[in-house]
Amino acid sequence: MKKEMYDLAAWSIKTAKSAGADECRVGISSDRFVNISYRERKPENIKEASRRGLGIEVFVNGRYSAQSTSDLRKNALKDFISNAISTTKLLAKDPYRTLPDPKYYKGRAELDLEILDPDYKKFSPEDRHNMVKAAEESCLAKGGEKVISVTASEYDSYREVILMSSNGFEGYRESTYYQAVAQMTVQGEGDRRPMGFDYAAAVMRKDLPSPEKIGASAAKRTLDLLGGKKIKTETLPIIIENRNVPRILSGFLDAMYGANIQQKRSFLADKKGEMIASKYFTVIDDPFIKSGFGSRLFDGDGFAAKKRIMIDSGVLKEFFVDWYYSRKLSWEPTSGGPSNLIIPPGKRSLKEIMKDLGRGIFITGFIGGNSNSTTGDASIGIIGKLFENGKPVQSVSEMNIAGNHLKFWQQLVEAANDPWIYSSWRTPSLVFTDVVVSGL
Amino acid sequence: MKKITRRSFLKSTATAAAATLAAPVLPKGLYALARGDTPGYFEREFGITDSVCQKVLAEALAKGGDFADLFFEHTISNWLILEDGKVNRAYSDVALGVGIRTVKGDQVGYGFTQELTEKSMLNAASTAATIASAGAKKPSGKFAWLETKNYYPLKTLLTSVPLESKLPLVQSVNDKCFALSPLIAKVNAGYYDQQKRILVVTSDGTKAEDLQPRNYLYASVVAEKDGKRERAGWNFGGRRDFSFYTPALLEELAKTAVDRAVILFEAVQPPAGEMPVVLGPGVTGVLLHEAIGHGMEADFNRKKISTYSTMIGKKVAEPFVTIIDDGTVPNLLGSINFDDEGTPGQKTVLVDNGILSSYMYDKISARHYKVKSTGNGRRQSYQHYVQPRMRNTYMLAGPATPEDVIKSVKKGIYVQDVSNGEVKIGEGDFAFYVSQGKMIENGKLTAPIKDINIMGNGPKMLRNTTILANDLKMNKGGSGACGKGGQAVPCGFGQPTCLVKSMTVGGIRR
Numbered sequence: 008m009k010k011e012m013y014d015l016a017a018w019s020i021k022t023a024k025s026a027g028a029d030e031c032r033v034g035i036s037s038d039r040f041v042n043i044s045y046r047e048r049k050p051e052n053i054k055e056a057s058r059r060g061l062g063i064e065v066f067v068n069g070r071y072s073a074q075s076t077s078d079l080r081k082n083a084l085k086d087f088i089s090n091a092i093s094t095t096k097l098l099a100k101d102p103y104r105t106l107p108d109p110k111y112y113k114g115r116a117e118l119d120l121e122i123l124d125p126d127y128k129k130f131s132p133e134d135r136h137n138m139v140k141a142a143e144e145s146c147l148a149k150g151g152e153k154v155i156s157v158t159a160s161e162y163d164s165y166r167e168v169i170l171m172s173s174n175g176f177e178g179y180r181e182s183t184y185y186q187a188v189a190q191m192t193v194q195g196e197g198d199r200r201p202m203g204f205d206y207a208a209a210v211m212r213k214d215l216p217s218p219e220k221i222g223a224s225a226a227k228r229t230l231d232l233l234g235g236k237k238i239k240t241e242t243l244p245i246i247i248e249n250r251n252v253p254r255i256l257s258g259f260l261d262a263m264y265g266a267n268i269q270q271k272r273s274f275l276a277d278k279k280g281e282m283i284a285s286k287y288f289t290v291i292d293d294p295f296i297k298s299g300f301g302s303r304l305f306d307g308d309g310f311a312a313k314k315r316i317m318i319d320s321g322v323l324k325e326f327f328v329d330w331y332y333s334r335k336l337s338w339e340p341t342s343g344g345p346s347n348l349i350i351p352p353g354k355r356s357l358k359e360i361m362k363d364l365g366r367g368i369f370i371t372g373f374i375g376g377n378s379n380s381t382t383g384d385a386s387i388g389i390i391g392k393l394f395e396n397g398k399p400v401q402s403v404s405e406m407n408i409a410g411n412h413l414k415f416w417q418q419l420v421e422a423a424n425d426p427w428i429y430s431s432w433r434t435p436s437l438v439f440t441d442v443v444v445s446g447l
Numbered sequence: 448m449k450k451i452t453r454r455s456f457l458k459s460t461a462t463a464a465a466a467t468l469a470a471p472v473l474p475k476g477l478y479a480l481a482r483g484d485t486p487g488y489f490e491r492e493f494g495i496t497d498s499v500c501q502k503v504l505a506e507a508l509a510k511g512g513d514f515a516d517l518f519f520e521h522t523i524s525n526w527l528i529l530e531d532g533k534v535n536r537a538y539s540d541v542a543l544g545v546g547i548r549t550v551k552g553d554q555v556g557y558g559f560t561q562e563l564t565e566k567s568m569l570n571a572a573s574t575a576a577t578i579a580s581a582g583a584k585k586p587s588g589k590f591a592w593l594e595t596k597n598y599y600p601l602k603t604l605l606t607s608v609p610l611e612s613k614l615p616l617v618q619s620v621n622d623k624c625f626a627l628s629p630l631i632a633k634v635n636a637g638y639y640d641q642q643k644r645i646l647v648v649t650s651d652g653t654k655a656e657d658l659q660p661r662n663y664l665y666a667s668v669v670a671e672k673d674g675k676r677e678r679a680g681w682n683f684g685g686r687r688d689f690s691f692y693t694p695a696l697l698e699e700l701a702k703t704a705v706d707r708a709v710i711l712f713e714a715v716q717p718p719a720g721e722m723p724v725v726l727g728p729g730v731t732g733v734l735l736h737e738a739i740g741h742g743m744e745a746d747f748n749r750k751k752i753s754t755y756s757t758m759i760g761k762k763v764a765e766p767f768v769t770i771i772d773d774g775t776v777p778n779l780l781g782s783i784n785f786d787d788e789g790t791p792g793q794k795t796v797l798v799d800n801g802i803l804s805s806y807m808y809d810k811i812s813a814r815h816y817k818v819k820s821t822g823n824g825r826r827q828s829y830q831h832y833v834q835p836r837m838r839n840t841y842m843l844a845g846p847a848t849p850e851d852v853i854k855s856v857k858k859g860i861y862v863q864d865v866s867n868g869e870v871k872i873g874e875g876d877f878a879f880y881v882s883q884g885k886m887i888e889n890g891k892l893t894a895p896i897k898d899i900n901i902m903g904n905g906p907k908m909l910r911n912t913t914i915l916a917n918d919l920k921m922n923k924g925g926s927g928a929c930g931k932g933g934q935a936v937p938c939g940f941g942q943p944t945c946l947v948k949s950m951t952v953g954g955i956r957r
Contacts (some may be wrong), residue, residue, distance in 0.1 A: 054832065
């Protein structure tokens with residue numbers, strides 16, 4: 008497929024240029040995926056397909072547009088490209104819109120990111136069914152009599168992407184992905200039927216935990232929700248569970264994107280070099296992690312990927328600035344968005360930390376909420392467990408935390424030693440002090 | 448991943464009554480001509496004949512199964528975007544493909560292909576067929592066109608409206624926003640339109656073709672005052688003819704976006720705690736959609752994971768509360784001439800004077816409950832299987848005036864707009880962010896509020912809805928999409944002013 012994709016990309020560039028484009032950039036993706044789910048010990052859904060898509064950005068007389076299509080018949084594509092160019096000619100000029108300076112393409116790392124499972128083709132339909140069945144069985148077994156419904160599923164894919172520009176960029180990425188999920192609903196008090204789930208995802212199948220483990224953990228997480236209620240409003244330490252940190256972190260990160268900075272929607276715009284959080288807050292963008300979901304050698308602009316410390320012990324070091332907004336801001340570009348995002352883990356386990364904290368809330372889920380990138384104000388519903396001296400006391404729900412990012416991250420006092428590895432954002436559980444948790 | 452969380456509806460709006468205008472029944476030929484088109488688009492453009500459909504359906508039923516269907520789609524979407532004063536970027540997308548489904552009981556086999564060749568379609572059909580394991584079943588030998596009404600007639604196809612007509616709309620919104628207030632620092636505006644052509648062919652011999660238009664115009668503004676910044680936005684749209692975007696509408700759009708941003712400079716955070724909440728008319732219907740509607744989708748009940756799964760025929764609200772899900776309201780975002788399984792668009796009473804009277808069914812759930820599908824079988828695209836989904840969901844008006852409702856509250860909040868809603872189906876618990884609202888003190892609206900969540904429980908909120916006003920308004924937005932099981936579909940909603948006697952407000956501690 009690789010050669011076919013290269014040829015189509017080159018043909019598209021040639022076609023666009025001969026139809027009047029000054030420059031253009033083409034991305035083609037192709038994937039094949041399988042998705043199987045089980046419920047009541049039989050397949051609920053079986054889905055499998057291949058798909059392809061082509062996206063083309065055209066630069067015509069200082070004007071710009073981007074188009075994408077799944078109709079890759081050559082005749083249709085030819086009309087599609089020529090329509091794209093006529094459309095572009097009618098738009099207003101944008102002096103900032105160009106292909107990147109090719110100097111940023113240079114220096115691409117030469118290493119194997121290990122994002123392609125060499126054994127992907129050995130993953131048989133039978134393996135898939137067995138994996139899902141095992142997750143379902145273990146969830147049912149652990150859930151016991153309270154179970155109302157269990158669904159287990161898997162998703163796996165093989166994906167190729169090619170990016171080519173008329174000013175000399177060429178890049179190709181080939182990767183695999185596996186995901187396993189178990190989800191359970193149990194009978195709670197009265198009409199309440201709490202639902203919980205667990206999942207894991209990996210680039211290499213060998214890095215997935217056993218389906219039995221995922222199923223049992225889904226059951227445990229669901230049973231933990233039973234009896235959840237709100238308690239009195241209280242100022243407490245909170246621990247945000249590793250996998251749930253990205254939901255809060257993404258609100259902070261929104262203010263670090265070039266588009267939001269240039270469009271006056273960032274509360275961090277003028278804070279580069281300043282201490283904007285406690286010294287325990289460090290964020291690293293690392294594209295070179297072996298088998299990381301976000302691992303890459305080049306980004307969407309074609310820039311050679313680099314490891315960057317975005318926030319260093321509380322000091323804001325860098326923003327995510329792509330080529331276009333770097334020109335609008337007259338700043339040096341970095342990269343338009345994160346690859347793998349790391350908050351370095353700490354030394355102590357959750358258990359040790361909880362024991363020392365006294366009374367606090369361990370947050371295992373969020374609900375609703377909002378984070379305003381312009382002002383930094385944020386507010387979100389929480390679900391979790393109240394604990395005292397390391398022992399669980401009470402499941403909590405229908406409670407809320409509210410504040411401003413610029414204050415909230417100053418309250419970070421520790422990271423646990425438990426990074427969540429099943430995501431491109433590898434975050435450990437984080438401990439914050441003196442948080443007002445509002446309830447009754 | 449099949450995760451039952453939903454973060455949905457972007458910005459949306461109020462006004463326009465729930466006028467259920469009677470649309471004329473037209474035979475297929477006339478119906479299609481009314482849109483400047485003739486039937487058989489997929490046959491003409493892609494050679495999809497009855498005999499091809501029959502072959503592919505036969506392959507989908509090669510191992511048995513209860514039924515199979517084909518869902519052809521050709522969708523063209525366009526975005527025109529303004530930033531820093533000029534419409535200087537455009538995006539477009541073309542989606543073409545067919546989804547093939549084989550159903551056996553509640554089990555689904557699904558394949559799709561983007562190549563509408565017989566070979567590719569037969570391959571996808573054989574993937575779908577693997578869900579069953581019995582002897583082959585024969586599809587119908589003949590396909591009859593489904594007769595439908597048209598709830599979104601167009602004078603001009605959206606793809607035939609020239610760019611030169613669309614560009615000034617966006618530019619004008621920008622200019623109006625800046626003219627309305629000196630506090631406006633940035634404007635982002637845009638126009639989106641989509642023309643979705645679908646053809647559903649079922650193994651029991653039905654074929655149905657539709658052209659679903661969708662569009663919206665939006666403005667998002669940043670205002671600056673005394674070194675502080677606030678941001679807000681608004682949009683108007685639906686399944687509208689291009690003539691919907693009048694100068695008066697553009698003015699209203701710009702004014703709404705600007706007013707919503709500027710008022711935030713005066714907004715306060717209300718105290719946290721349990722208090723009465725008055726929901727304003729129109730856009731707050733998203734709460735009804737999220738907190739209550741989803742629990743009434745039949746799949747969640749068939750699997751017994753919804754809190755409503757044992758409540759059919761039971762009292763779930765005060766006797767003056769009636770809730771409707773309606774695919775037939777002209778030009779609204781959630782209206783459909785037929786659903787994505789070929790069941791005609793219709794109006795379904797979910798809660799009838801306080802009694803839970805119906806779930807929303809797709810074909811699989813309807814067979815499970817031995818009832819007829821209510822036409823709620825919807826999917827995001829040919830790449831997705833069908834789920835029961837809402838269309839336009841609203842609560843009927845009551846006798847009180849909006850002023851009466853506000854007067855009844857000593858201390859509480861008035862919610863004008865909410866966003867970022869999320870619901871736990873099994874418990875019914877929800878949380879919403881209040882993006883616009885006011886304090887209520889001694890029966891009067893006072894300071895504007897911001898940055899708070901309201902949290903509650905759907906069934907409890909429904910039971911606690913104690914006063915309904917006479918001002919039902921349907922949301923007139925076009926940008927909202929509802930998410931479920933990883934699929935987004937356009938939905939509409941509406942609500943009269945109502946009192947919920949107690950809800951948790953997550954603000955600051957006083």
